[in-house]
Amino acid sequence: MEVVLKDVSYNRCYFNASINSNEITGITGVNKESLLETISLTKSIKGNISIDGEQITNKNINKYSKKISVVKKNLKEKLFLDTIEENMLYEIKLRRLKLKDYNKKMQDSLRIVGLNKSYLSREIKTLSKSEMILINISISLLSNPDIILLDDPFVYLDKKNDKKLYRILVRLKDQFNKLIVISSNNSNILYKYTDKIILLKDNEVLIEGNTSSIYTDVKYLEENKFEIPDIVLFAYKAKKKGVKLNYHKDIRDIIKDIYKHV
Amino acid sequence: MKSFIRIKNLKYKDIINNLSLSIKKNDFITISGSNKCGKTTLIKILSRVIKTNNRVIINDKPIEEYDIDKYSSIVSRVIFDEDNKYLFDTIESELKYDLDDEERYKKIIKLFKLSKYQKNNPNNLDINIKMKFLLAKAIILKPKILLLDDVCLYMNNNETKEFMKILKHLQKNENMTIIMATDKLEETIYSDYLYILSEGKIVLKGNPLEVLKNDNTLNKLGLELPFMVDLSMKLKDYELVNNIELDIDRMVNILWK
Numbered sequence: 222m223e224v225v226l227k228d229v230s231y232n233r234c235y236f237n238a239s240i241n242s243n244e245i246t247g248i249t250g251v252n253k254e255s256l257l258e259t260i261s262l263t264k265s266i267k268g269n270i271s272i273d274g275e276q277i278t279n280k281n282i283n284k285y286s287k288k289i290s291v292v293k294k295n296l297k298e299k300l301f302l303d304t305i306e307e308n309m310l311y312e313i314k315l316r317r318l319k320l321k322d323y324n325k326k327m328q329d330s331l332r333i334v335g336l337n338k339s340y341l342s343r344e345i346k347t348l349s350k351s352e353m354i355l356i357n358i359s360i361s362l363l364s365n366p367d368i369i370l371l372d373d374p375f376v377y378l379d380k381k382n383d384k385k386l387y388r389i390l391v392r393l394k395d396q397f398n399k400l401i402v403i404s405s406n407n408s409n410i411l412y413k414y415t416d417k418i419i420l421l422k423d424n425e426v427l428i429e430g431n432t433s434s435i436y437t438d439v440k441y442l443e444e445n446k447f448e449i450p451d452i453v454l455f456a457y458k459a460k461k462k463g464v465k466l467n468y469h470k471d472i473r474d475i476i477k478d479i480y481k482h483v
Numbered sequence: 484m485k486s487f488i489r490i491k492n493l494k495y496k497d498i499i500n501n502l503s504l505s506i507k508k509n510d511f512i513t514i515s516g517s518n519k520c521g522k523t524t525l526i527k528i529l530s531r532v533i534k535t536n537n538r539v540i541i542n543d544k545p546i547e548e549y550d551i552d553k554y555s556s557i558v559s560r561v562i563f564d565e566d567n568k569y570l571f572d573t574i575e576s577e578l579k580y581d582l583d584d585e586e587r588y589k590k591i592i593k594l595f596k597l598s599k600y601q602k603n604n605p606n607n608l609d610i611n612i613k614m615k616f617l618l619a620k621a622i623i624l625k626p627k628i629l630l631l632d633d634v635c636l637y638m639n640n641n642e643t644k645e646f647m648k649i650l651k652h653l654q655k656n657e658n659m660t661i662i663m664a665t666d667k668l669e670e671t672i673y674s675d676y677l678y679i680l681s682e683g684k685i686v687l688k689g690n691p692l693e694v695l696k697n698d699n700t701l702n703k704l705g706l707e708l709p710f711m712v713d714l715s716m717k718l719k720d721y722e723l724v725n726n727i728e729l730d731i732d733r734m735v736n737i738l739w740k
Contacts, residue, residue, distance in 0.1 A: 251609075294637075351518040376636045379517040379666050381705030406639045409710070448639050451710035451731075458735045472710070476717045483723060483738055 222273055222367055222400050224260060229268035231259045234424045236268075240417075242367075242400035245390055247411040247432065250421030250447070253404040257370050260402065262286040287316075290361035292371040296353040297345075299360050305331075306341040312360050320363075330359040333397070334389050350377035358389065368400045369393065375403070375410045387414045412436045412450035413470055420447060437468045487660060488529075488628070493538040498524045500683040511654045511661040513671040513691070516680035517705040522664035525680075526632045529662065530560040541628070559626035561617050561634055569605040574616055577605050582623055595619050595649060610637040614646065622653060629653065631663040635670055647673040668695060669709035672729070679704070692727055 222242040229236045232255045240246050240260070248256050258264050262282055270277045272285055293299075302308045309327045313320065320326045328338045334355040348356065354377055361369055371390075375383050393399040405411050411418060412432060419429040422445055428435060436442070439457045442449050449457070452475060456466045464482050469475040486505035493502045498521045506512055514522045527533040529546075531554060537545040546554065571577045574597065579588055592598050595615045600608070605616055614634055622629060631650075635643045651673065653659045663674065671677045677694045679687040681704055687694050695701070698708055698716040708716070711734065715727040718738075728734040 349519040373637060377518070379705045380702075380707035382518060383707075406637060406642075408639070448641065455710075455714065455731050455734070458731055459739065462735055462739050464739050472713055472717065476714070476721070479718065479723070479738065480721055 222398070224368070224400065225269075225271045226259065227269040227271070229259055229266050229270060231255060231264055231266040234259075234421075236426055238419055238426050238429050240400065240402060240419075242394065242398055244416035245394060245414065246402045246417045246419065247415035248402060248404045248419045248421065249406060249408070249411055250427070252421050252424060254372065256419070256421060257291070257372055257402065257404055260368070261289055261291050261370055263291075287364065288367040290364055290366035290369050292354070292357045292361050292369065292374060294372045296350065296357055296377070299357055300345045300348075300353065303344055304341070305343050305345065305356055308345070308356075309341070309360060309363060312363055316364050318364055326363060330362040333362055333393070334359045335385065351379070351382040354378065354386070355389075366399065368402070371401070371403045373404055373406070375405060375407065375414075383410070383414075390414070406448075408436065408448040408450045409452075412453065420445070422447075433468070433470075487542065488662075489540040491538060491540070493525075493528070493535060495521075495524060495528065495533065495535060495683075498683050499528070502680075502683060502685060504678060504685060504688075506660060506662065509654065509658050509660055510676060511650065511674045512663070512676040512678065513674040514662065514664045514678045514680060515666060515668060515671055515706065517666060520680040520704075521683035522666075522680055523632055524683075526560065526562075526630050526662070526664050529628075530558060530630050532560075556624065557626055558628045558630065559621040559624075560630040560632070561614075561621045562632045563610075563614065563617070563634060563636055572604050572606075573602050574605050574608075575601045577616075578620055578623055587623065591619050591623050594652065611642050614638070615649070618646075618649065622657070622659070625657060626659065628660045628662070631661070633665060634663070635665065635667065640669075643670060666706065668701070668706055668712075671695075672709065679706075696727065 223239060225239045226236045234252050234255045236256055236259060259266055262277065262285055277285055299312065300308050302311055313323060327341060331338060331340050336355060354374055374386060378386055390401050394401050415432045418432040418435050420427040427445060436450055437453055439449055439453065452472060453468055456468050456475060459466045466478050466482060469478065487508040488506040491503050493499050514525060516522050524533065528535055528539060531546060537547060539546045569577050571580065582588060592601065597615060597619065600612055608616060635646055638646060650661055654661055665671065671691045674691055677689065677691040678685050679694060687697055687700060695708060695712045701708060711729045712727055715724055718724045724737055728737060
């Protein structure tokens with residue numbers, strides 16, 4: 222699946238970009254929320270958005286917007302009733318989802334994010350932030366979306382849980398063919414966990430492309446005032462000293478590389 | 484020196500388990516730990532959002548014995564709360580509410596670099612600016628104790644550094660005692676003292692850089708070491724460096740002279 226934005230303007234921003242379901246896409250920079258909102262098809266925009274070649278118009282927009290779920294920053298927005306089950310049932314009602322078997326759908330949605338059905342009766346006030354983000358993702362799955370947009374999903378997570386979330390996102394992409402977009406301010410997270418990156422600057426897309434190649438172009442990032450992943454900056458500075466280090470994503474790999482060169 | 488805040492054998496449900504610690508006046512301490520370690524609960528207890536019985540003592544008096552108005556003039560809390568709605572439609576009028584001191588206002592605006600945003604609506608701010616505004620609002624009436632929970636959540640490294648500089652300034656120049664909860668270990672290196680919690684108990688404590696040397700324990704707890712600390716510790720295993728080096732340039736120079 223592919224979403225293409227051509228000369229789209231929204232909220233004083235101007236976007237040209239393409240997003241594909243075979244790679245996890247990251248968005249960073251000022252106005253990343255505006256780009257997410259644009260893709261969510263919930264705001265009125267100017268310009269062309271097409272999904273798999275079909276242009277979005279007033280006629281077909283409802284068909285497509287049903288297929289998009291957004292996991293918002295505010296984790297409590299979709300968790301205002303007492304238990305997880307109540308909130309899920311509310312979402313099913315709100316989005317007028319036609320489901321054969323409510324219970325099965327709720328349990329499946331939990332299972333995909335690695336939680337069992339005992340969570341249905343859990344009270345919201347007993348959940349940690351990392352559980353809340355997983356519950357938000359499973360609520361977003363109830364409508365069986367093709368596209369899932371996540372606004373800064375990694376901020377609440379510690380290391381154990383951010384790897385877990387990453388594995389869930391990969392599973393959603395590979396096994397369930399979902400198109401996954403995440404926004405973040407954290408270059409370390411984006412470098413590690415995304416395949417494609419879109420940098421936003423001065424209200425438009427500065428560059429889009431392969432995460433590894435963009436995030437290892439240190440001069441370019443510096444010129445445009447984007448943060449450089451720590452592991453990249455270290456390798457870059459060593460290279461400047463004439464050491465032939467390679468760029469790595471995992472610290473263990475760079476350690477091996479350092480050991481070879483000292 | 485005498486302790487200013489004393490917590491003894493604090494218990495709360497199954498979240499806080501027999502926790503004791505004491506904090507000196509004018510200390511800047513961080514409390515860290517993985518999700519659900521009890522740090523947010525501890526901040527809530529200190530700010531009296533959650534009630535306990537006589538386990539937290541400030542200036543020799545259990546916090547429950549303070550008159551609530553008096554208490555909130557001593558202790559101020561900053562958390563990120565998206566739902567919060569503000570009465571006034573500019574940062575300026577929001578900050579000047581309850582404040583009868585133009586000089587103080589100007590000083591704070593300058594310190595926080597908020598002059599460009601004085602007329603902005605506090606309900607509609609970029610998150611980074613909003614956190615600065617929330618901090619400004621929390622300290623403008625000069626509390627003695629500042630509590631912070633996950634305030635740098637949405638900031639990038641540079642924004643975090645700038646925010647920490649402001650906190651350091653408040654500690655030094657306004658004599659505030661600062662208690663900050665965070666699960667990002669890179670934020671803890673700015674404080675004087677670091678406590679690591681797990682299951683509501685203190686498992687590590689001390690000078691942040693010394694605490695961060697316990698890489699195995701921290702990893703087991705699911706905490707991510709700051710990159711340079713992680714790199715230093717791993718290179719130490721190979722006997723390539725002797726100590727933690729936070730500066731990249733210096734590290735490169737140590738490895739390749």
